[in-house]
Amino acid sequence: MRVRKLSTAALLCGVVAMSTSACLQNPQGGAGGEGGGLSGTVDGGTADGDKTVTILGAFGGDEEKFFVQSLQKFQQETGIKIQYTADQDFTTTIKSKVSSGDSPDIGLFPQPGGLLEMAGQGKIQPIDTYLDYDKLDSTLVSGFMDSSRYKGRVYGAPMRMAVKSIVWYPKAAYDKGGYDKAPKTIQELYQVADKIKGSGVAPWCVAWNSDQATGWVGTDWLEEYMLRMYGPEVYDQWTSHEIPFNDPRVVKALDEMAKILKAPGSVYGGTQAILNTKFGEAMTPAFTNPPKCMLHRQGNFATTFYPKNVQSDLDNQVGTYPFPPYQGGYDGKPILGGGDLAALFNGNDPDAKKVMEFLAGDKFGAEWAKAGGWLSPHKTFDMKNYPNETTRNVARMATEADIFRFDGSDLMPKEVGSGSFWTGMVSWVNGSKTSQQAADEIEKSWPKS
Numbered sequence: 001m002r003v004r005k006l007s008t009a010a011l012l013c014g015v016v017a018m019s020t021s022a023c024l025q026n027p028q029g030g031a032g033g034e035g036g037g038l039s040g041t042v043d044g045g046t047a048d049g050d051k052t053v054t055i056l057g058a059f060g061g062d063e064e065k066f067f068v069q070s071l072q073k074f075q076q077e078t079g080i081k082i083q084y085t086a087d088q089d090f091t092t093t094i095k096s097k098v099s100s101g102d103s104p105d106i107g108l109f110p111q112p113g114g115l116l117e118m119a120g121q122g123k124i125q126p127i128d129t130y131l132d133y134d135k136l137d138s139t140l141v142s143g144f145m146d147s148s149r150y151k152g153r154v155y156g157a158p159m160r161m162a163v164k165s166i167v168w169y170p171k172a173a174y175d176k177g178g179y180d181k182a183p184k185t186i187q188e189l190y191q192v193a194d195k196i197k198g199s200g201v202a203p204w205c206v207a208w209n210s211d212q213a214t215g216w217v218g219t220d221w222l223e224e225y226m227l228r229m230y231g232p233e234v235y236d237q238w239t240s241h242e243i244p245f246n247d248p249r250v251v252k253a254l255d256e257m258a259k260i261l262k263a264p265g266s267v268y269g270g271t272q273a274i275l276n277t278k279f280g281e282a283m284t285p286a287f288t289n290p291p292k293c294m295l296h297r298q299g300n301f302a303t304t305f306y307p308k309n310v311q312s313d314l315d316n317q318v319g320t321y322p323f324p325p326y327q328g329g330y331d332g333k334p335i336l337g338g339g340d341l342a343a344l345f346n347g348n349d350p351d352a353k354k355v356m357e358f359l360a361g362d363k364f365g366a367e368w369a370k371a372g373g374w375l376s377p378h379k380t381f382d383m384k385n386y387p388n389e390t391t392r393n394v395a396r397m398a399t400e401a402d403i404f405r406f407d408g409s410d411l412m413p414k415e416v417g418s419g420s421f422w423t424g425m426v427s428w429v430n431g432s433k434t435s436q437q438a439a440d441e442i443e444k445s446w447p448k449s
Contacts, residue, residue, distance in 0.1 A: 045103060045104050045105030045106070045345055045346035045349060045352060046105060046346070046349070048346070048348050048349040048350070048351075049349065049350060049351060050351070051079055051080055051081060051351055052080070052081045052082075052083060052351070053080055053081070053082050053083070053105045053106065053349070053351050053352050053355045054082075054083045054084075054085070054104040054105045054106070055082060055083070055084045055085070055104055055105065055106045055107070055108060055355075056084075056085050056087060056090065056093065056094060056097070056104040056106075056107050056108070057084065057085075057086060057087070057090065057107070057108030057340070058086065058087060058088060058090040058108065058110050059084075059086055059108070060086040060088055062371075062373070063373070064084070064086045066367060066368040066371045066373070066374065067084065067368060068084060069367045069368065069371075070364060070365050070366070070367045070368045071084070072367075074355075074358050078354060080351050080354060080355060082355060085104070090107075090108075090109075090110065091114055094107050094109075094114065094118075095114065095118075098118060098121075098123050098345070103123065103345040103346075104345060105344070105345060105346040105349060105351075105352040105355070106342055106343065106344055106345065106346075106352060106355060106356060106359075107342075107343045107345060108159070108340050108341070108342055108343075109156060109340065109341045109342075109343055110338075110340050111338070111406075111407075111410040111411075112147045112148045112156060112341060112406060112410065112411060113410060113411065113414075113417075115148055115155060115156045115341055115343050116148065116150050116155070118343070119148075119150040119153075119155040119343075120150060123345060124155045124156075124343045124344065124345060125155070125343075125344040125345070125346075125347035126153040126154065126155055127154050127155065127156070127157050127344070127356075127360075128153065128154065129347070130344065130347070130353045130356065130357075131157065131356065131357060131360060133154070136157070136360060139362050139378045139379055139380045140158060140377050140378055140379070141158075141161065141335075141377050141378070141379060141398045141399060141401065141404045142401065142402060142403055142404055143232065143403040143404040143405060144158045144161070144339070144377050144404045144406075145158065146236075146405075146406075147339075147341070147405075147406035147411070148341050148343075155343060156341030156342065156343050157341065157342045157343075157356060157359060157360035158339050158340075158341055158342075158360070158377040159339075159340055159341070159342045159359045159360060159364060159365070159377070160339050160340040160365070160374060160375065160376075160377065161337060161338075161339040161375045161376060161377040161398060162299055162300060162301065162337050162338040162339055162375065163299060163300045163335060163337045163375065163394050163395075163397055163398050164220055164224075164298070164299040164300075164335075164336045164337050164338065164407065165224060165297075165322050165323040165334070165335050165336045165337070165397065166297065166298060166299065166300060166302070166320050166321075166322065166323065166394060166397065167189070167295055167296070167297055167320065167321050167322070167323055168283060168286075168295070168296040168297075168298065168302060168318055168319070168320055169286070169294050169295055169296070169318065169319050169320075170286045170287055170291050170294065170317065170318065170319075171316065171317060171318055171319040172317075173286075173290065173291045173294065174294060174319060175319075177195070177196065177199060177294075179192050179195060179196060179294075180192050181319060181321055182321055183321070183324050184324055184325070185324050185325055185326060185327040186228065186256075186323075186324055186325070186326045186327065187326075187327045188324065188327075189323075189324055190259060190260075192295075193260070193266065193295065196294050196295070197265050197266065201290070201291060201292065201293065201294060202265060202266065202267060202268035202269075202292065202293045202294075203266060203293065203294055203295050204260055204261075204266055204267045204268065204293060204294075204295050204296075204297075205267075205268055205282045205283050205284075205285060205286050205293035205294070205295060205296040206260075206261065206267045206268075206273075206274050206282055206296075206297075207273070207274060207277035207278060207279045207280075207281055207282035208274050208275055208277075208279055208425070208426070208429070209275060209276060209277055209278050209279060210278070210279050213418070213422060214275065214422065214426060215421070215422030215423055215424070215425040215426040216409065216418075216422050217279050217298075218422075218425030218426070218428070218429060219407075219408065219409040219417075219421050219422065219425055220297075220299075220336070220407065220409075221257055221261070221297070221425075222250075222253060222254065222257065222408075222425070223235075223336055223405075223407065223408040223409070224297070224323055224336055225253040225254075225256055225257055225326070226238055226249070226250065226253050226408070227330065227334045227336055227405055228323075228324075228325050228326040228329050228330055228334060229249070229252070229253055229256065229326045229329040229330070230249055230253075230329060230330060231329070231330035231331075231332070231334075232330070232334065232403045232405055234249065235405055235408065236405075238250065238408070239408040239411040239412055240411070241412075241446055244443050244446075245416070245439055245442045245443040245446060246436070246439035246440045246442070246443040247439075250439050251435045251436050251439050254428060254435035254438065254439065255435050256326075258435070261274065261429060262429070262431075267293075268285050268292050268293035271429050271430060271431065272430075274429055275426060275429065275430060279298075280304075280305035281305065282296055282298065282302075282305075283296040283298070283302065283305070283306060284305075284306075284307070287306070287307055287310055287317075297323055299337070299338075300375060300391075300394045301373075303318070303390070304373070306318070314388050314390040314391075315388050315389045315390050318390060320390060320393050320394060320397075322335065322397045322401075323336075332402035332403060333400070333401050333402045333403075334401060334402065334403050334404075334405060335397060335398050335401035335403070335404050335405075336404075336405055336407065337398065337404060337405075337406065337407070338406060338407045338410065339377055339406070342356055342359045342360060344356050361378075362376065362378035362380045362381045364376075365381070365385075366382070366385045369381075369385040369386050369387075369391075370385050370386075370387060371387070372387050372391070375391070375394065375395055375398070376395070377398075379399040381395075383395060383396075409421050409422075413446065413447050415445055415446070415447055416442060416445055416446055416447075419445065420441065420442045420444075420445035421442055424438045424439075424441055424442040425438070427441070
C-alpha cells in the first residue's frame with residue numbers, strides 16, 4: 001500500500017467511452033488529441049548532453065539497491081551516469097522541486113495523480129515525442145498507459161507493475177479439500193467459499209487495519225467489483241467523477257461485496273476482526289494446521305508478510321488464481337493493479353531520453369526480477385527472470401487479462417482517495433453505515449472544483 005496522492009484523473013481520455021485506438025490517432029503514432037501538450041520544449045534537470053541524468057523516486061532500501069543494479073549495465077554500455085535520489089516523501093518533494101525550477105531529469109511516480117497534475121501544468125514531456133508509442137503500447141499490458149493519459153496524450157511510461165486481483169490459498173489444505181482452483185466467475189467463487197464453510201473453516205482471510213490508513217484495503221475490494229460488474233468504461237467514469245460516487249451501480253457493488261465480507265461465518269473473526277487485524281497478518285491464520293481460513297484477496301506484495309518458511313517455499317506453500325469476472329457483468333477478464341510511471345521533465349536532453357527509452361523497455365528490470373518483488377508491465381518480458389513459478393503465475397494474470405485498470409483510489413482526489421473513501425469503507429464494514437449511506441457520505445466529500 002502506498003500513500004495516495006492528488007489526482008486529476010477527470011482529465012483522462014479514457015473516462016469517456018472511447019476505445020484506445022480512438023484516443024491514440026496521431027501522425028507520430030502517439031497519443032495525439034485536442035490540447036495535445038508540448039512537442040519537445042519541456043526542460044529541467046541537469047545540463048543537456050552532459051552524460052549525467054538525475055532521477056528522483058520513492059524506491060528506498062532493497063528496492064533502491066535492486067533498481068540501481070538494474071541500471072548498471074546500461075550505464076556501462078552508454079557512458080551515461082545516472083544519479084538516483086530516493087525520497088520517501090516523493091509526492092511533496094517533486095512538487096516543491098518542480099515549482100522552484102529544480103526538477104530532476106526524470107521522476108518515478110508511484111501513482112498517476114501527481115504526474116497528471118504536472119502534465120496539466122506543462123511540466124512533463126508527452127512520451128510520443130521521444131518514444132515509439134505504438135511499439136511500446138503493443139508490448140505493455142493492455143490498458144496500462146491509460147492511467148497517465150491527459151487530454152488524449154500519455155505522459156508516463158510504465159516501468160513497474162503491481163497486480164492486485166489475486167486470490168491466494170494455502171496449497172496443501174486447499175488441494176486436500178478438492179476446491180476449485182480456477183473459478184470462472186465471482187458466483188463460482190461464492191460456491192467455493194460455501195464448500196469451505198461447510199467443512200467448518202471460515203473461507204476468507206480478510207484484514208484492513210493499517211493504523212491511520214485503515215480502510216484502504218476495502219477500497220481495493222470495491223474497485224474489484226466495480227471493474228468486474230460494469231467494465232472499464234464505467235470504472236473510468238466512476239474514478240473521474242463523471243458519475244457520482246453514490247451512483248446506484250456503486251451501491252449495488254457494495255451490496256454484492258457484502259456476500260463475502262459481511263455474511264455470517266464467511267470471514268475469519270467476522271467484521272470486527274477485519275478492522276482490528278493488521279492487513280499484513282490477514283493470511284497468517286491460513287498457515288496454521290489446520291488452517292482457520294483459506295482465501296486471501298490481495299496484491300502481489302502480500303507474500304512479503306507471509307511467514308518466513310512460506311516465503312522461502314512459495315511454490316509449494318501457496319497457490320493463486322485471478323479474482324474472477326462477474327457473471328452478467330463485464331464480458332472480459334479485467335485486472336486491477338498499480339505501478340510506477342517514469343516521467344521526463346528534461347525534454348531537451350538526449351541522454352535523459354535514452355534513459356527513458358531503457359526504463360520503458362521490456363529488457364529493464366531483469367536483475368530486480370531475479371531478486372524478487374518486481375513485476376514488468378510488459379507482456380514480452382522474459383518470465384525466466386522471475387525467481388519462482390508463483391511470481392510467473394501472477395505476471396501471467398496481467399499479461400493474459402483483457403484490460404488493466406489502475407487502483408481507483410489513486411486516481412481520485414486525495415480528499416476522497418486517501419480520505420473519505422478509506423473511512424467510508426470502515427463505516428460500511430462495521431455496520432454503522434448502509435451501502436447507500438456510505439456512498440452518500442463519500443460523494444459529499446468530493447471536491448467541488
